[in-house]
Amino acid sequence: MSSEASANVSGNGQLDYNPIDMLCIAAAREVHNDDAVLVGMGPPLLVCALAKQIHAPGMTYVTESGPIDWVLDPEHQAPIQIAEAKLAEGAAMLGDMIDALGVIVMGGRATAAVLQSAQIDRLGNMNTMVIGDYTKFKRRLPGTGGHADSGASAGRVISTVPFESRRFRERVDFRTTAGYIDGPGGRVNAGLNLQGPNVCVTTACIFTFDTPDGGETGSCEMTLDGLFPGVSVEDITSQIPWDLRVSDNVHAIPHPTTEELEMLNLLDRNFVHRVPGRYR
């Protein structure tokens, strides 16, 4: 293992890592060995590569441009984009968008999707489209790609959202991607399958959603469930612009292991996904 990929240990004997490292590691832990995962653009490419290297080697890694059951190349670098040449090497199947987003996702065969969102709301709906009003936007974002397709049909959604107050909304500015829509029964009324358990992993904590059955009953509201080391419940609730549900037993998310952190640093050794200065 090269020195650039080794985990640093700070003065107090703790591993030295950033909140974005913890986001990637905590999100990776949500991916199971038997999952078929639609892997979204951005940090999810790194998250799923990490899961595959650490605890979920059997996971099927699918990106929307067509590579299916992809494994890492010998250089151990996570892909940068969902359509790059690297994904052709190591894929068990090289199909197209209909094979990946159509057959696997819309066909109901993706057990999970890992998706990065610009905003997420109280009921787990997500926005990747626009900040502000749709046509009089403050800031236009790239659009959905496969995000809406995955939110509609994946078995569960693991969303990654940096913990910044502006990203958490009572209602997202544009509902690109269905979560629990307007609450219990919302998905079925809209014509979608139930989905869950969904989680939202941030740079400070993990949220779950208050529904035992994928959106049929319960409030379906975002619920604080786990805290990263050094973060308090108040640190979270003070930044969320609605009366946030807090789980009765909020648990402490364990520190990264040396293995996780070293692998993360190896997979993203050029800091393509963990852009310095971009995340607090």
Added chain:
Amino acid sequence: MSEAEAVSRFVNDGDTVYAGFTHVSFALTFEIIRQGINNLKVVGASNTLTANFLALAGCCNRIETGYMGGLLYNGPIGEMMRDGRIRYEDYSNLTITLRFMAGALGMPFIPSNTFLGTDYLTTGLAHEFDLRNDRIDDDGNSHPRLHVIDSPFDGKPIALLSPIQPDVALIHVQRADETGNIQAWGPLADTKWAVAASKHIIATAEEIVPTSVIKSQPELTIAPAFRVNAVVHAPWGSHPGPLSGRLMRDRTFFELVGNPFTSWENAESFIADWIMGPKSRAEYVAQYSDRFGEDMLEQQRVTRPLLPERPAEQGWR
């Protein structure tokens, strides 16, 4: 055939053109700009750079896509989306591909659950700068871009999307033969269905090979000769984009020449220097080599192509 001849014969003002996601022909995109073709509608799952180049140059005023890459919206593209110079409709990567599939199969619509429960059904459905004028039927009525119905089979809500049949597909492929068979591989995204749906197909090819090479691996053919209108031999035709097995994305090019999407000044200088200047892809490549050196160009080439360990045999007895 040359890029100039292919474009002048098969691309017309007002056309709907497909621009690729994974097999992007910047050679043809730049030729369209040189010929000043206008009022184009650009369609494709994620056609970021092509649509944006054509819009910057004043050739494209309408976009239907699932994704338009990052960091472009604070510059000229965002400006044109705000003031209506670009009219646009947002879809998703799958729904655009499904619409191509409907177009390819000659179906009047195709169902999808993607937009159920989202704002695509409300604010996203009709907005100030949408493409309602492109959906006027013989009786003068403009149809919404999608309909949600209760399925006649299970009674559940489902969205029906309209088909797309582009007037012309523009793509860059790994190889073709002189009769017009085109072969493409690597992740294909929406390429195969978009090509299948298009009324005309024009391709630039990295390599022109004998027909026997095509016929030794017919499973790689994405359109047979009778469907293809023009093939242009244009090595490096996807530059600055990638092409599976051949070229990597040139990640430093826009930094070196001034990112054309960040300001009108950069856009105009890029168009003058890199699009209007070289009259063909060959001249563009020569200019690149002159400016940055042959080595720099070679650095974009794939150095360890993955070859079949055991080719799939065809045969009979």
